[in-house]
Amino acid sequence: MSPVVWVPCDAAARSVGADAVADAFAAAGVTVRRNGSRGMLWLEPMVEVETERGRVGYANVEPSEVDALLAGALDGTDRCLGVVDEHPWLTRQHRVSFARVGVTEPTDIAAYRAHGGLAGLERALTLTGEQVVAEVTESGLRGRGGAGFPAGIKWDTVRKAAADLKFVCCNADEGDSGTFADRMLIEGDPFTLIEGMTIAAVAVGATEGFVYLRSEYPHAIRTLRRAIDIAYAHGVLGGSVLGSGHRFDLDVRVGAGAYICGEETSMLDSLEGKRGEVRAKPPIPALQGLFGQPTVVNNVLTLSAVPMVLADGGAAYAALGTGKSRGTQVFQLGGNVARGGVVEADFGISLRELVEEYGGGTASGRPVKAVQVGGPLGAYLPPAKFDLPMDYEAFAAADAMVGHGGIVVFDDSMDAGAMARFAMEFCAKESCGKCTPCRVGSTRGVEVIDRIRAGTQREANLVLLDDLCTTMTKGSLCAMGGLTPMPVRSALEHFPEDFGVAPATADAVTDDMPESATSTDGGARP
Amino acid sequence: MRQRGPSPAPAPAPADPERAASVRSIAEELSGVRGPLLPILHEVVETHGFVHDDDVPVIAEVLNLSRADVLGVVSFYHDFRRTPPAAHRVALCRAEACQARGAEATYASAADRWAGSTEVEVGEVFCLGNCALGPSGTLDGTLHARLTPDRLDALTEEWAR
Numbered sequence: 264m265s266p267v268v269w270v271p272c273d274a275a276a277r278s279v280g281a282d283a284v285a286d287a288f289a290a291a292g293v294t295v296r297r298n299g300s301r302g303m304l305w306l307e308p309m310v311e312v313e314t315e316r317g318r319v320g321y322a323n324v325e326p327s328e329v330d331a332l333l334a335g336a337l338d339g340t341d342r343c344l345g346v347v348d349e350h351p352w353l354t355r356q357h358r359v360s361f362a363r364v365g366v367t368e369p370t371d372i373a374a375y376r377a378h379g380g381l382a383g384l385e386r387a388l389t390l391t392g393e394q395v396v397a398e399v400t401e402s403g404l405r406g407r408g409g410a411g412f413p414a415g416i417k418w419d420t421v422r423k424a425a426a427d428l429k430f431v432c433c434n435a436d437e438g439d440s441g442t443f444a445d446r447m448l449i450e451g452d453p454f455t456l457i458e459g460m461t462i463a464a465v466a467v468g469a470t471e472g473f474v475y476l477r478s479e480y481p482h483a484i485r486t487l488r489r490a491i492d493i494a495y496a497h498g499v500l501g502g503s504v505l506g507s508g509h510r511f512d513l514d515v516r517v518g519a520g521a522y523i524c525g526e527e528t529s530m531l532d533s534l535e536g537k538r539g540e541v542r543a544k545p546p547i548p549a550l551q552g553l554f555g556q557p558t559v560v561n562n563v564l565t566l567s568a569v570p571m572v573l574a575d576g577g578a579a580y581a582a583l584g585t586g587k588s589r590g591t592q593v594f595q596l597g598g599n600v601a602r603g604g605v606v607e608a609d610f611g612i613s614l615r616e617l618v619e620e621y622g623g624g625t626a627s628g629r630p631v632k633a634v635q636v637g638g639p640l641g642a643y644l645p646p647a648k649f650d651l652p653m654d655y656e657a658f659a660a661a662d663a664m665v666g667h668g669g670i671v672v673f674d675d676s677m678d679a680g681a682m683a684r685f686a687m688e689f690c691a692k693e694s695c696g697k698c699t700p701c702r703v704g705s706t707r708g709v710e711v712i713d714r715i716r717a718g719t720q721r722e723a724n725l726v727l728l729d730d731l732c733t734t735m736t737k738g739s740l741c742a743m744g745g746l747t748p749m750p751v752r753s754a755l756e757h758f759p760e761d762f763g764v765a766p767a768t769a770d771a772v773t774d775d776m777p778e779s780a781t782s783t784d785g786g787a788r789p
Numbered sequence: 790m791r792q793r794g795p796s797p798a799p800a801p802a803p804a805d806p807e808r809a810a811s812v813r814s815i816a817e818e819l820s821g822v823r824g825p826l827l828p829i830l831h832e833v834v835e836t837h838g839f840v841h842d843d844d845v846p847v848i849a850e851v852l853n854l855s856r857a858d859v860l861g862v863v864s865f866y867h868d869f870r871r872t873p874p875a876a877h878r879v880a881l882c883r884a885e886a887c888q889a890r891g892a893e894a895t896y897a898s899a900a901d902r903w904a905g906s907t908e909v910e911v912g913e914v915f916c917l918g919n920c921a922l923g924p925s926g927t928l929d930g931t932l933h934a935r936l937t938p939d940r941l942d943a944l945t946e947e948w949a950r
Contacts, residue, residue, distance in 0.1 A: 274917075274918065274919065274932055275918075275919050275921065275922055275934070277932060278919050278922060278925065278932040278933055278934035279922060279934045279935070304921040304922055305921065305922075307922070437916075437918060438915065438916055439916065440882075440884030440885040440886045440887070440915065440916045440920060441884075441885060441886040441916075441920045442916075442918070442920070443918040443919065443920055443921070445918075446918040471823075478831075478868050479914065479916065479917050479918065480917075480918055481930075514822075516824070516827065516828070517827070517828075517831055518868075519827060519830070519831065519866035519867065519868035519869060520866055520867030520868040520914075521865065521866050521867065522915060533827065534823075534824050534827075535823075535824045536824035536825060536826030536827055536862065537824075537826075537862060538861055538862055538865040539865060539866070554823070554824075595920065595921075596921060597886040597889075597920030597921045597923070598885065598886040598887075598889035598890065598920065598921075598923070599889040599890050600921065603920070603921025603922065604921055626890065635885055639884065639885055669886075669920070671885050671886045671889055671920065672889065673889045674889070677889065682885065682888075685885070685888070689884075689915070693915075
């Protein structure tokens with residue numbers, strides 16, 4: 264019998280040649296199946312061969328090695344990973360949302376069901392909307408997009424709103440650098456998201472849903488569209504969800520390259536066919552969201568946690584995690600990291616365990632200088648802070664944020680001053696322009712940081728930068744302008760030397776202009 | 790993908806009647822979906838490569854919007870390019886995770902190599918979701934990882950001819 268070989272179809276695996284490897288196996292006459300990625304991205308293309316012991320993995324397989332691999336030439340070398348399910352990098356994790364990613368074929372709905380899929384939706388259909396929302400509230404599930412708002416409270420607001428038409432919108436505009444879990448989940452196990460959205464729709468009485476998926480993810484778009492077609496064909500979506508009489512129609516809408524559309528109100532305007540400009544709140548989207556109707560807006564990972572919450576009960580999910588951060592979080596290790604990929608773990612895991620034990624330090628082999636947690640709007644943290652537990656409140660107390668769980672590692676060649684400047688520059692480029700602190704503040708921020716780095720009236724400009732950051736934080740309409748100061752301030756706090764500022768006191772700075780040269784009109788222009 | 794300095798931006802010739810008919814047909818076909826403007830613009834770019842200024846009044850008429858409304862949306866989003874694409878397109882990620890692995894050197898090398906080229910355009914993109922294997926980029930739409938300047942040169946060797 265010809266062996267069965269699994270080759271990931273995940274975009275990351277494809278980016279290092281997985282398609283050519285799959286073609287080579289097919290040419291060699293073996294049965295090729297395409298799974299999602301297990302998330303051990305440094306090993307991609309990671310091929311799995313079915314054996315009596317289980318699926319045995321092989322790392323970094325090249326098309327030219329296919330015959331040798333099938334003949335057993337890689338067995339016993341460090342390229343052979345043994346049974347993948349027993350790999351310590353995976354067994355140490357606690358995969359809930361990612362339980363099926365990398366295991367099954369993404370659009371095989373029979374396999375989805377065989378691996379526990381649809382149990383949550385089936386149970387939800389036996390409950391009232393109020394009971395479903397109560398389960399989600401009890402689970403302690405909080406928004407995984409970054410803000411951490413309790414999902415149950417949001418859902419209950421939509422459920423109680425009286426309206427003929429309600430929507431469920433999934434925010435899959437995963438624009439934050441260092442985050443790729445939404446993409447991997449959609450490419451690897453799209454039915455989980457579809458099931459989670461359907462449960463949300465049943466709970467709140469919504470009949471239409473949209474997934475706003477970014478155009479930079481073409482593979483995810485294709486996979487999700489195919490999965491939605493299959494879900495319709497199997498009665499999971501459509502006029503009567505699993506025969507329950509509930510209608511739920513779901514469609515994919517593709518973003519158009521605007522970072523700001525990851526902000527929920529901007530995403531809603533974009534879905535309506537407008538410029539993706541941020542709305543003032545109130546009204547909140549739960550009451551007046553898409554086309555003015557009550558709307559649930561949740562991130563991919565929030566909605567993907569819902570099937571498990573319903574299948575096993577809210578209490579089981581709430582038993583995981585720490586403090587007010589319940590359940591698991593899908594952390595993503597990226598940037599200059601030796602072992603990058605997806606680590607799903609209970610909240611409370613330390614940054615050190617993620618960066619050093621899972622990540623194995625830098626890819627370059629040089630010392631870690633900093634990590635940025637939570638995307639481009641998250642703080643830069645030095646190794647001295649690595650004992651922080653991954654927990655919304657603990658991070659907030661340290662002037663940082665968990666965000667979407669992305670962790671970007673930098674080695675000691677990183678220039679924190681340049682990264683701070685980049686944060687402001689990116690905000691200036693991608694600001695929707697609606698509010699002044701973000702639109703103008705970010706441009707002025709680039710200029711002020713340039714002056715500080717050039718040593719021009721450094722002390723006065725540091726004061727000005729601090730003032731500017733406060734204005735942006737307190738005066739911006741949304742998180743883009745409001746959080747851009749976070750990477751800037753954290754970079755300055757932890758790496759002042761990269762701004763030409765001495766760590767302890769400013770006395771050591773010699774190229775600064777004398778204080779008498781500082782303008783006295785409150786400005787700090789050179 | 791957004792174009793920057795080294796990329797060519799030839800002014801598009803006036804659109805022909807055939808194109809106007811095609812754009813009208815795309816707009817009419819999608820006008821029934823909720824929030825149809827973005828799906829229509831995506832389809833126009835997919836079919837014709839870019840949004841021509843002359844497409845704007847056609848779409849506006851079908852959707853009963855002002856030309857300013859349509860143009861405002863076109864100009865807001867990076868994806869709705871308003872000039873024809875070059876024969877080959879490089880889009881390199883310049884976001885933080887790829888910067889941590891040397892994306893700036895790759896970008897500088899590519900921008901320098903194809904400066905003034907009308908055949909190859911170099912653009913920047915902010916995150917392709919391939920953050921563990923950077924620097925990432927797309928070559929004619931296909932995602933590639935670990936794009937050092939040398940690897941980019943090797944992958945695009947044929948383009949130099």
